Structure formats: structure tokens, C-alpha cells
Amino acid sequence: MALASARVRWTRSSVIPGFGLTLGFTLVYLSLIVLIPLAGVVWRSAELGWVQFWEIALDPRTLQALKISFGTAFLAALVNSLFGVLLAWVLVRYRFPGRRIVDAMVDLPFALPTAVAGIALTAIYAPNGWIGQLLSQAGVKIAFTPAGIVLALIFIGLPFVVRTVQPVIEEIDAEVEEAAASLGARRHQTILRVLLPALAPAILTGFALAFARGVGEYGSVIFIAGNIPYVSEIAPLLIVIRLEEFDYASATAIAAVMLGLSFSMLLIINLVQAWSRRRFGYGA
Amino acid sequence: MALEASLGTLPKVAEPPQATSERPLARGLLVGIALLFVALFLLMPLLVVFVQAFSSGLDYYLAALSEPDTRAAIRLTLIVAAIAVPLNLVFGLAAAWAIAKFEFKGKAFLITLIDLPFSVSPVISGLVYVLLFGTGSLLGPWLKAHGIEVLFAVPGIVLATVFVTFPFVARELIPLMQAQGTGDEEAALSLGASGWQTFRLVTLPNIKWALLYGVLLCNARAMGEFGAVSVVSGHIRGLTNTMPLQVEILYNEYNFVAAFAVASLLALLALVTLVLKTILEMRFGEQIAASRKH
Numbered sequence: 001m002a003l004a005s006a007r008v009r010w011t012r013s014s015v016i017p018g019f020g021l022t023l024g025f026t027l028v029y030l031s032l033i034v035l036i037p038l039a040g041v042v043w044r045s046a047e048l049g050w051v052q053f054w055e056i057a058l059d060p061r062t063l064q065a066l067k068i069s070f071g072t073a074f075l076a077a078l079v080n081s082l083f084g085v086l087l088a089w090v091l092v093r094y095r096f097p098g099r100r101i102v103d104a105m106v107d108l109p110f111a112l113p114t115a116v117a118g119i120a121l122t123a124i125y126a127p128n129g130w131i132g133q134l135l136s137q138a139g140v141k142i143a144f145t146p147a148g149i150v151l152a153l154i155f156i157g158l159p160f161v162v163r164t165v166q167p168v169i170e171e172i173d174a175e176v177e178e179a180a181a182s183l184g185a186r187r188h189q190t191i192l193r194v195l196l197p198a199l200a201p202a203i204l205t206g207f208a209l210a211f212a213r214g215v216g217e218y219g220s221v222i223f224i225a226g227n228i229p230y231v232s233e234i235a236p237l238l239i240v241i242r243l244e245e246f247d248y249a250s251a252t253a254i255a256a257v258m259l260g261l262s263f264s265m266l267l268i269i270n271l272v273q274a275w276s277r278r279r280f281g282y283g284a
Numbered sequence: 285m286a287l288e289a290s291l292g293t294l295p296k297v298a299e300p301p302q303a304t305s306e307r308p309l310a311r312g313l314l315v316g317i318a319l320l321f322v323a324l325f326l327l328m329p330l331l332v333v334f335v336q337a338f339s340s341g342l343d344y345y346l347a348a349l350s351e352p353d354t355r356a357a358i359r360l361t362l363i364v365a366a367i368a369v370p371l372n373l374v375f376g377l378a379a380a381w382a383i384a385k386f387e388f389k390g391k392a393f394l395i396t397l398i399d400l401p402f403s404v405s406p407v408i409s410g411l412v413y414v415l416l417f418g419t420g421s422l423l424g425p426w427l428k429a430h431g432i433e434v435l436f437a438v439p440g441i442v443l444a445t446v447f448v449t450f451p452f453v454a455r456e457l458i459p460l461m462q463a464q465g466t467g468d469e470e471a472a473l474s475l476g477a478s479g480w481q482t483f484r485l486v487t488l489p490n491i492k493w494a495l496l497y498g499v500l501l502c503n504a505r506a507m508g509e510f511g512a513v514s515v516v517s518g519h520i521r522g523l524t525n526t527m528p529l530q531v532e533i534l535y536n537e538y539n540f541v542a543a544f545a546v547a548s549l550l551a552l553l554a555l556v557t558l559v560l561k562t563i564l565e566m567r568f569g570e571q572i573a574a575s576r577k578h
Contacts, residue, residue, distance in 0.1 A: 011388035016469050017479035023382035026394075029375050033446055034400055037412035044415050083321050090318040094311055102319065104562040105326050110501070111554035111561075112330070113508025114406075115528040116547040119535050120329035123336055123544075130332065155325055177304040187306060216405025219510035219528070223535065236407035240515060243414060252415065255408045266403050270396070 038259075045256040048249055056253035061229055062238060066257065069235040072146055073214030076153030077161075081207045084161025085199070091162075092169040106162045109155055114219025121152055122224045144226030149234065152220040157210030164206035168199055201276030205269055212265045216258065333551045336544035348542035349549070356522040357530035357546070360438070364513075364526060365506040368445040372502055373495075376453025380491075381483075384461030385469065395458065401450040409447045410515025413440055436518030441526065444512040449502045456498030457491055460572065464490055493568040497561065504557040508550055
């Protein structure tokens with residue numbers, strides 16, 4: 001009796017079997033693979049103690065690496081927000097030859113292993129590469145500089161913006177635009193004051209997803225970055241370097257800082273989505 | 285060029301009134317910019333992989349791929365995917381069943397936790413297992429005493445791969461099964477089907493395309509994962525190198541053609557994944573609820 005009523009309190013009774021089994025398996029597997037290992041990072045950081053933790057986190061090389069990671073990811077997400085929205089708009093609203101292929105190609109960065117993307121981009125933008133050659137004649141260097149990092153992160157982050165904004169553009173009612181037009185709005189006024197505000201939450205979510213992915217990205221960046229400490233060394237690479245020196249304390253501290261920042265981002269994304277659903281009736 | 289082509293073929297019938305669409309010139313310009321961007325940022329990297337891979341001829345390409353260390357890397361990648369993908373498939377089914385077919389408190393939080401690996405840097409995904417199993421960890425000495433190798437061995441690589449591909453199947457199934465509700469299953473059960481029969485004969489046919497979709501994406505990531513695997517692998521040639529790691533090693537040895545040869549296989553995998561994914565979306569879009577979310 002007591003057991004039955006306790007159960008009713010957090011789950012509604014159902015005739016479908018397997019609740020205990022599937023939820024139990026889910027929780028055990030989730031704990032073993034994800035939660036316990038992640039808790040290990042928090043645990044090992046706590047072991048360091050407050051003073052030592054901040055000493056590592058505020059070490060100039062660490063700070064610079066974090067700055068480079070977050071700075072380049074921010075720039076790349078900004079570029080992707082612009083071109084991602086443009087691509088999503090073109091794919092939903094216009095019909096042109098090869099549209100389906102372009103639509104499918106947008107997911108390439110999801111499907112292409114990051115190491116492959118890394119060496120491919122390096123081959124293109126290195127001083128003797130297809131585009132690198134032209135740029136080096138103009139005195140511009142992209143590979144082996146922070147600009148190369150931004151380039152790699154643009155590649156990695158593009159689908160996040162397109163795939164977040166695309167379904168929202170599809171959902172916009174034609175009536176909204178017709179109403180704006182019939183009330184005398186010019187096309188650019190409709191776009192800026194009617195369409196863009198409705199798309200803003202989705203664009204923001206896409207930006208945040210691309211940004212979060214860019215901060216943690218490793219494979220595609222290390223080939224093109226040049227990896228010069230204080231100049232083009234990203235935070236994930238510094239974790240790898242510390243691990244190779246068996247300096248687990250430093251690696252853990254940098255990881256903890258990155259995790260903290262990423263989870264704050266995740267929280268913000270969720271809040272934006274909840275707000276967007278309340279405001280516009282559809283989420284991102 | 286692309287601009288004129290696109291201008292020429294804009295459908296005359298579906299031409300919307302001027303007030304609710306852009307002028308043809310603006311449309312052409314936008315399409316042109318979009319195509320240029322895609323060509324430069326997506327098409328060219330793909331192209332360069334194959335051009336570089338075959339730059340010394342077909343014989344050299346085949347020789348590079350049949351090199352023993354490379355073949356060992358291909359074998360290891362297949363083994364790792366063959367373990368990691370089924371594990372996450374079973375997990376995805378269990379999690380989706382529990383979440384979609386039942387009401388309980390804390391469900392939204394559970395879904396957030398399942399998505400967690402996607403917001404963790406691949407390098408940190410590897411690091412967590414180094415902290416768990418490495419020397420100086422809680423489990424490290426015990427494992428060493430019993431002669432069990434996890435880090436710098438295949439089990440560590442499998443674990444890291446399972447971690448990074450953890451949410452793929454679950455997040456395809458959960459929204460779809462939530463949308464489908466419990467009506468079909470309740471009908472089957474009331475007609476006397478057992479729980480297992482209900483799952484196999486009612487639920488599974490309802491979700492098979494979404495399941496395949498999730499497995500496809502999960503497999504692509506499992507075979508291509510670099511950062512997490514790089515941290516736990518130890519880079520022992522012929523033993524703990526997966527294909528992406530082999531690409532890195534060959535590239536860092538300035539053996540560019542061989543590196544691109546291995547990379548071309550991974551690029552081919554990506555292309556096949558994209559084609560199958562597009563076919564699934566076109567034919568069974570209704571039965572893949574979250575297709576646009578990727």
C-alpha cells in the first residue's frame with residue numbers, strides 16, 4: 001500500500017509494461033558513461049583547492065588560450081549567423097537548380113570527421129594552397145594564424161545556425177507578410193520589423209550552439225592553427241598538452257573552467273527557447 | 285554564372301506578388317551569395333580531399349591504403365563503431381521508451397542530461413576517462429593490479445566513442461515517440477499481446493526509419509571522432525590508432541598523400557551518410573520527427 005502510493009506520486013500509473021526496466025537501464029547507463037566520469041572532473045578540481053585552482057585558471061598561458069578559444073568561436077558564430085540565416089532563407093523561400101543538393105550539403109560539417117576537415121582546410125589556405133596562394137600574393141596569411149582558427153570554426157558551426165533557423169522560416173505564416181504589405185510596409189520594412197524579430201530567438205539559439213561547439217572544437221582547428229602559445233593555441237589543445245606532460249591538475253582545472261562556461265551557455269539557450277515559445281508560440 | 289542560371293529558371297507560375305517577396309535582382313543576388321559561400325566553405329574542402337588523395341596516381345593511393353598500420357587503423361575503427369553504435373542503440377530505445385511512454389517527475393531534466401555529451405568539448409570527453417582510469421586515479425591502481433588495460437587500449441577508445449555518440453539515437457526517438465503517444469501500444473496490450481510482442485510488432489515498425497536515421501548519424505560520428513579518442517588512445521601505431529588518428533600521424537610526418545588517402549575514405553563515409561540521410565528525409569520525413577534538428 002505504502003509502496004504503491006509512493007509510486008503514484010512521481011509517476012502516473014500505466015498499462016504499458018517495462019517502465020522500471022527501461023528507466024532503470026537508462027539511469028544506470030547514463031550514470032556510468034556520462035555522469036560519474038563528468039563528476040570526476042568536478043571532484044578532481046575540488047581536490048585542487050580554491051587557491052591552486054585559480055592559480056592554474058589565471059595562469060597567463062591558460063587565460064590566453066581561453067581568450068583565443070572564446071574569441072575565435074565568437075567571431076565564427078557571428079559570421080555563421082549572417083550567412084546561416086541567408087542560406088536558410090534562400091533554401092526555404094527560393095527555388096533554384098541544385099537547391100536539394102545545397103540543402104543536403106549544409107550537413108557536411110556534421111558528417112565529415114573533424115580531422116579530415118582540418119587537413120582539407122589547411123591544404124586550401126596554406127601559402128601554397130588553392131586559395132592560400134592567391135591570398136599570400138596579396139600579403140594575407142590565413143593558415144597558421146588565428147584567422148585560420150576562425151575559418152575552421154565557420155566550417156564547423158554553419159549547420160547549427162541553418163538548421164535552427166530553417167524550420168522557423170518554414171513556419172512563418174504568409175498572412176503576416178501580407179498583412180504588413182497591405183498596411184503599406186515596404187519589403188525591407190517587413191523584413192526588418194516583422195520577420196527578423198520573429199526569427200531573432202532562433203538566430204540567437206543557432207549562434208549559441210555554433211559558439212558552444214566552436215569553443216570546444218579541437219580536430220579541425222589544430223591542423224590549421226599553427227598552435228603557437230599565446231597566439232594561436234586553443235584551450236582544448238592546452239588540455240591535451242598538459243595531459244601529455246602528466247600535469248593532470250592543470251588539465252582538469254582548464255576543463256572545469258570550460259565546462260562551467262559551456263553549461264552556462266546551455267542554460268541560456270534553454271531560457272531563450274522557453275521565452276521564444278511563450279512569445280511567438282514556436283520555439284527554435 | 286550560377287546567378288544567371290538561377291534567374292532564368294525561377295518559376296513563372298509561382299511568382300509571388302512583389303510586396304511579399306524580394307525583387308528578382310535581389311533574389312538572384314542572395315542565391316548567388318549563398319551558392320558562392322557553399323562552394324567556398326563546403327564544396328571546396330570536400331573536393332580538395334579527393335584531389336590530394338589521388339595527386340600521385342591511383343597506384344600510390346591503393347598502396348597507401350594497404351599499408352599495414354593503415355589497415356590496422358581501418359579495422360580498429362570498424363570494431364569501435366561495431367561496439368559503440370549497438371550500445372547507444374539499445375540505450376536510445378530504452379530511454380525513449382521510458383521517456384515517451386510514461387509520465388514521471390524530472391523528465392525534462394533527464395532529457396537535458398542525455399544531451400549533455402553534445403555540449404562537452406571532445407577533448408574533455410576523453411579527459412574524463414583519463415581521470416577515471418589513469419595512474420593516480422581511484423580505479424587506476426586496482427586496474428593495474430588486475431592487469432586490465434583501459435587507457436591507451438581499445439576499451440578506452442570504445443568508452444570515449446560511446447560518450448561522444450551517446451545522445452544520437454535517443455534524441456531522434458524521444459520526440460517522435462512522444463508525438464506518437466501510447467494509443468497503439470495500449471490497443472495491442474488490450475488485445476492480449478505481451479509487452480515484448482507490443483514492442484516488436486507495434487512500436488518498432490512505427491519508429492524504424494527514425495531509428496535508422498539515428499544509427500546513421502551515430503555511426504558517422506563514431507567512425508570519425510578525433511578529439512576524445514586522441515586523448516585516450518596513446519597513439520600506438522597498428523594497435524590503438526583509429527582512422528582519424530592515422531590521418532593525423534601521416535599528416536604530421538608530411539606524408540600528405542597517404543594522409544589524404546585515409547581521409548578520402550572518411551570523406552566517402554560522410555558522403556554516403558549524407559546521401560542516405562537525405563533519402564530518408566525525403567521519403568520518410570513524416571516518420572522522422574526531429575529530422576530538421578540536425
